Amino acid sequence: MNVFKKEMKANIKSLIIWCCAQVFIIFAGMMKYQGFSDSQVDVNALFAAFPEEIMVVFGIGSVDITKVAGFYSVFFLYFMLLAAVHATMFGAVVVSKEERDHCADFIYTKPVHRFQVIWPKLLAGIINILIFNVVTFGASVFFIAQHNNGDGLIDKVSLTMLALFILQLFFLALGAMFGAVLKNTKRATAAAAGLVMGFFILSVAVDLYSKLSFLKIFTPFKYFEGASLMINDQLSFSSAAILLIVSLVFFGLTFVAFNRRDLNT
Amino acid sequence: MNILKQELRMGRKTLIIWCLSLVGVLSLFMLLYPSIASQLEDFQKVFESFPPEFQQAFGVADLELSSILSFYQFALMYVLLAGAIQAMNMGVSIISAEVREKTGDFLFVKPISRNRIVSMKILAVLIQILITNAVIFTASLIMVTLLSTESYDFELFALFTLSLLFIQIFFASLGLFVSVFLRRIRTILPISMGVVFIFYIIHLLNETLKDEKLGLISPFDYFNLSEISKNMNYDSLNLLLWFVLVGLFTFLTFKLFARKDLPSI
Numbered sequence: 001m002n003v004f005k006k007e008m009k010a011n012i013k014s015l016i017i018w019c020c021a022q023v024f025i026i027f028a029g030m031m032k033y034q035g036f037s038d039s040q041v042d043v044n045a046l047f048a049a050f051p052e053e054i055m056v057v058f059g060i061g062s063v064d065i066t067k068v069a070g071f072y073s074v075f076f077l078y079f080m081l082l083a084a085v086h087a088t089m090f091g092a093v094v095v096s097k098e099e100r101d102h103c104a105d106f107i108y109t110k111p112v113h114r115f116q117v118i119w120p121k122l123l124a125g126i127i128n129i130l131i132f133n134v135v136t137f138g139a140s141v142f143f144i145a146q147h148n149n150g151d152g153l154i155d156k157v158s159l160t161m162l163a164l165f166i167l168q169l170f171f172l173a174l175g176a177m178f179g180a181v182l183k184n185t186k187r188a189t190a191a192a193a194g195l196v197m198g199f200f201i202l203s204v205a206v207d208l209y210s211k212l213s214f215l216k217i218f219t220p221f222k223y224f225e226g227a228s229l230m231i232n233d234q235l236s237f238s239s240a241a242i243l244l245i246v247s248l249v250f251f252g253l254t255f256v257a258f259n260r261r262d263l264n265t
Numbered sequence: 266m267n268i269l270k271q272e273l274r275m276g277r278k279t280l281i282i283w284c285l286s287l288v289g290v291l292s293l294f295m296l297l298y299p300s301i302a303s304q305l306e307d308f309q310k311v312f313e314s315f316p317p318e319f320q321q322a323f324g325v326a327d328l329e330l331s332s333i334l335s336f337y338q339f340a341l342m343y344v345l346l347a348g349a350i351q352a353m354n355m356g357v358s359i360i361s362a363e364v365r366e367k368t369g370d371f372l373f374v375k376p377i378s379r380n381r382i383v384s385m386k387i388l389a390v391l392i393q394i395l396i397t398n399a400v401i402f403t404a405s406l407i408m409v410t411l412l413s414t415e416s417y418d419f420e421l422f423a424l425f426t427l428s429l430l431f432i433q434i435f436f437a438s439l440g441l442f443v444s445v446f447l448r449r450i451r452t453i454l455p456i457s458m459g460v461v462f463i464f465y466i467i468h469l470l471n472e473t474l475k476d477e478k479l480g481l482i483s484p485f486d487y488f489n490l491s492e493i494s495k496n497m498n499y500d501s502l503n504l505l506l507w508f509v510l511v512g513l514f515t516f517l518t519f520k521l522f523a524r525k526d527l528p529s530i
Contacts, residue, residue: 028479029474089458090455190454196458204294208297209297209300
């Protein structure tokens with residue numbers, strides 16, 4: 001419990017900054033929505049003129065951005081990116097920070113099992129990403145409601161946030177695994193950051209060239225689509241299952257690797 | 266002089282890895298070009314068949330999809346993103362590393378002023394940025410020349426590629442400022458990744474929203490590639506803003522660091 005409290009306290013500042021950035025992005029994005037809904041009257045007729053390939057390449061899809069749900073669904077990509085950076089970095093740092101700060105000598109000589117040190121740290125991580133998620137949810141519902149006659153689309157947004165949370169969990173587990181397996185914080189954050197960038201670049205390449213679509217399975221950014229979450233109310237069950245299982249495996253690996261770790265003092 | 270040499274030697278390995286990965290990202294996208302070039306020409310024809318109002322609404326009015334540079338512009342965006350992270354990493358780490366790795370006790374007791382140390386370190390960052398840009402410029406020149414079937418506008422190519430230099434200098438100076446502004450920095454990547462991604466997402470958001478005020482926030486918008494290709498030049502207001510901000514950050518770095526209380530072992 002003490003470890004958990006300590007970690008929460010240590011991360012509260014950065015969590016506040018992250019949440020503020022997120023709220024600002026939602027605010028700035030929704031602020032301009034009014035212009036969209038007023039200016040373009042019959043977008044569906046316009047879309048009908050497009051060949052399908054073009055819509056896919058330009059990421060317009062079948063989304064009607066003059067409707068608030070369609071407009072908001074575009075944000076899902078931004079949420080994924082920010083959440084991925086936040087969760088991965090949190091995971092990578094939280095597991096390895098004692099050695100970096102040269103205080104491993106103090107915490108790991110306490111009469112507790114290593115497991116009892118590591119799981120409160122991961123729990124603190126989960127609570128942190130949950131707060132980030134809830135703040136995103138609150139800000140989304142609030143700003144959507146302002147532009148949608150008070151209707152915050154709560155059920156659609158909560159489905160989107162559920163998908164976001166599964167992704168956050170995956171990235172937290174990924175970061176934690178790197179933190180436990182690699183030698184120090186510097187290497188762990190570098191490897192994790194490289195992988196997040198790689199996932200992102202891969203997701204763009206897959207969008208660009210349809211023959212690469214078999215690579216979709218390797219990038220978590222392609223597991224959920226903002227449009228299908230916000231418009232069709234569909235959360236891909238298989239995507240969620242794969243991500244959760246992989247996260248569990250990563251968490252497991254974190255525990256195993258950390259138990260055998262040769263701690264630098 | 267010794268400081269400069271030492272910094273360059275210490276940064277060499279990281280620099281090589283960064284250059285290789287930036288070239289890797291660029292070539293991944295450019296290699297896709299031949300396979301989708303014919304597709305792009307079809308799009309061009311469809312867009313041209315649209316009435317002018319439609320073209321305006323989708324921002325495809327002056328789009329030259331068939332030219333290789335329009336595709337290069339797209340690929341370069343991801344190099345800019347990664348390059349910004351590299352530059353900010355260097356900026357944040359180069360001064361704060363002395364305190365973090367407890368080597369400050371040796372460097373700052375030498376009979377040289379802090380200002381001199383800071384200027385040598387800034388010079389080292391600048392040289393590494395210039396090397397990165399030289400590598401990217403050469404690599405992309407080779408790729409664009411090899412892949413283009415017809416002649417392309419070299420001036421526009423140069424303007425595109427040089428925006429990497431401006432963006433890197435901006436993020437390096439921002440990183441320097443952040444590193445002397447914060448009391449103590451333990452891990453660099455969460456800071457630089459977070460800041461760069463937030464600016465990048467504001468830029469993405471602004472691609473859809475086209476809000477002038479929002480455009481002043483994100484440095485990625487100062488060198489908006491589609492604006493550059495339209496005007497064949499950088500926007501003078503944005504360039505001025507860039508100069509002022511970089512100057513301000515550098516000035517504050519000297520000013521704050523000269524008075525900073527450095528903890529010792």
